[in-house]
Amino acid sequence: MIPVTGFEGAKVAVLGLGRSGLAAARALRAGGAEPLVWDDSATAREAAGSEGFSLVDPLKAGALNGVAAMTVSPGIAHLYPDPHPAIMAAWAAGVPVDNDVGLFFRSLAAGDWDRHVTPPRVIAVTGSNGKSTTAALIHHCLTEAGMPAQLAGNIGVGVLDIEPPEDGEVIVLELSSYQIDLARALTPDVAVFTNLTPDHLDRHGGRGGYFAAKRRLFAEGGPDRAVIGVDEKEGRYLANQLAEGPGDGRLIRVSATSKLTGPGWDVTARKGWLSETRKGRQAASIDLRGVRGLPGVHNHQNACCAYGALRALGIAPRVIETAFQSFGGLPHRSQIVGERNGVLFVNDSKATNVDAAAKALAAFPRVRWICGGLEKEGGLDGLKPVLGSVSKAYVIGREAEGFALKLGDLPVEVCTDMAIAVARAAAEAEPGETVLLAPAAASFDQYDNFEQRGQDFMDQVAKVLAV
Structure with missing residues (x-):
């Protein structure tokens, strides 16, 4: 505590x-x-x-x-x-x-540092999608590198429930917009912004208010180093606001969609390869294609964000690469549940919005897609570019029929509940296909939370695999 x-x-x-x-x-x-x-x-x-x-x-x-x-x-x-x-x-x-985050930063800064040769440091991760995986990946890599570390915030334990940090320890926090928006003290050493897509808009008065809440971590916190995903205009704006010039080494830009150029410090992922560039020259590269716990472009973006934060602490690229290989992923986030006869079963119950579901779908070449639930603002149009990989959709939820009608010409079966959806998808799946739960909707029509929904999927898959 x-x-x-x-x-x-x-x-x-x-x-x-x-x-x-x-x-x-x-x-x-x-x-x-x-x-x-x-x-x-x-x-x-x-x-x-x-x-x-x-x-x-x-x-x-x-x-x-x-x-x-x-x-x-x-x-x-x-x-x-x-x-x-x-x-x-x-x-x-x-x-x-x-809130508790403000109390945490206020109290951590007032700690007795006389007993520390190396004061503890805080890495804070925020964004719309991927922040849990990014925070967990950073923590995993620090642990694998032999550094003392704790993981808290919107993942794991509460920020005030952690143990008092030891000498040289790194505290990794996942922070939601709700947590950042109200905190009166925000002083991370390294702050990470993964991306921004519409979510929680009612709680922030629209997209602008949502971004403003995220931005407080950087504007109010004044981190020593900032790792910024620049694949959306908000990220590019934030990076520009923080940099004092083109070669400002306090800023690390991250992209999983385009090649970044210039004299600054950049981390990009293209065609499965992570590349670090500093002052216009490549400093390191990692092949992410074989990292089983980080499938798909969206997870490659998470890897880039984690890599940037770790490099900001001085962790060597080869140490990070080795740690990536042993990362198993997080429950309910592109989690591999099992495999049978060449068919992979993947649980991404955390894909509660359209953007997250689109990224999950894009990670696999041929998909039997389990989707549905409480639809969020904005509709399902954002899924259209990735539906080409879907062999068939199996829709669950109380409003399954309405959800299915919005999927256009895609082959669809209204299943309503998880047991039917998993059984039907497993029965029809062919070798090389993936049965993927990526709902693109909230879970509250049938479950208490996305974790309960993901567990139901895993339980139903276990029954299929046991036959």
Whole structure:
């Protein structure tokens, strides 16, 4: 645990008592503060009360009197589409609103560094797609290189739940737009921006607000080094804003779609080859085509982002290449579940939007595609360029028929549930094809989350493989 500093003897309101909220309450208490906790769920309040926390409804008259700050869980809307009433109450009372990420950076910077020969460093990764894989890949490579490292944030444990870092340790954080947008302190040593595609637009008032939230990690944080994916206009804009000139070595540009030129520091992936270029000369290259845990162009982009962050720390290219080979991938993200008679079964349940699903489809030459669920804003038109590799779609979800109608002339079977979809796809798949779960939709019509959906897919595949 990282004890929260700066609030010794003060009252701090904690709104939301999920994983990050409870961790914040514990860390505040460990740092000498008095947490006053609340959640709209009676079950969550009961769990917090069993740990001895004081339950205080911030909407009660006088509840925020004498409160020094309020920390808010990332799932609670703080501006769009409408701020939670308790947050508006904090604004009215003049109480600063923060979150666990802000408390983390504030408290880590106040640590006792006298015992460290090499101070700990933080790599923070954000973006629309690929940030989990990129963060996990960075952590894996650091561990393989023999460096102490911890992985936290939107993946793994909460930022305040990590152990106090040891000498020379690297903390790798995956940070969502929700987490970045509200944090009052952001000071990573290396910050990574993978890409930007439309997502969570209701929470940020549109695409511009969504990008603005991501941009705060760089504009507010002032990292020593920035690794920026420039395959979208927002990334190119951000890179231009950060660079002091064409050869600014603090900026590492990343692309998986085009060759980058100029005197700067670039990492690109083309036709399966990662290439590092500095001052117009190639410094290193890695063949990614045989890295089983990183299939497809989208994962090659993730590899480039991870490579850039690792090179920013001075890790040698050959050390990174060796570590790439042993990376197994993440659950529910291009996860290879099994293989039978030349048919591969892949779980990409995390492909909850059109862009992520398109990238998953493009990673395999011939696909039996399991898709469907709660469709997001923007429709399915973004999938059209990659549907040529799809032999047939097997649609699940409560609105499966409506989803199927939007797939045009593609051969489609409305299956509704996962068991039928997997059984039908497996029965019809031919050698060389991939049965791929890449829903292009949210899971909440049938599942609690994408992990549960992915587990159902794996369970159904296990039944097929057992026959």
